[in-house]
Amino acid sequence: xxxxxxxxxxxxxxxxxxxxxxxxxxxxxxxxxxxxxxxxxxxxxxxxxxxxxxxxxxxxxxxxxxxxxxxxxxxxxxxxxxxxxxxxxxxxxxxxxxxxxxxxxxxxxxxxxxxxxxxxxxxx
Numbered sequence: 004x005x006x007x008x009x010x011x012x013x014x015x016x017x018x019x020x021x022x023x024x025x026x027x028x029x030x031x032x033x034x035x036x037x038x039x040x041x042x043x044x045x046x047x048x049x050x051x052x053x054x055x056x057x058x059x060x061x062x063x064x065x066x067x068x069x070x071x072x073x074x075x076x077x078x079x080x081x082x083x084x085x086x087x088x089x090x091x092x093x094x095x096x097x098x099x100x101x102x103x104x105x106x107x108x109x110x111x112x113x114x115x116x117x118x119x120x121x122x123x124x125x126x127x
Contacts, residue, residue, distance in 0.1 A: 007059065007061060009096075009097075011045065012045045013094065013097075014039060015081065016047065017086065017091055019050065024049075029058065029060045032049070037090040037109070047090075048093070048098065052077045053078065055068075055073065055077075056073045058072075079102075082097055
């Protein structure tokens with residue numbers, strides 16, 4: 004339970020997703036559009052049109068899990084990708100950068116930002 008880590012494969016769906024979607028409809032996007040199998044244990048990342056909500060769908064021991072993150076302010080910044088693709092494989096480190104970039108305030112110096120980022124990765 005709650006088992007995202009660096010050894011998993013992560014796939015970002017590049018189009019905006021209606022965040023009312025849940026287990027079955029996101030699984031449908033994975034199989035019908037991304038052409039992947041949710042049963043393979045990979046993690047699938049979805050963001051909304053405003054880039055303020057992210058969901059990660061993952062099959063763990065005992066069933067499907069959705070991690071849901073909503074930003075209070077700011078937006079997620081996704082890596083560049085080819086717009087013609089149906090999914091973009093990203094690394095664990097890229098997912099952490101997408102997820103925690105907003106915690107790096109302008110007031111922090113680069114060493115403080117680096118230490119916050121490393122601590123966030125170690126927690127997960």
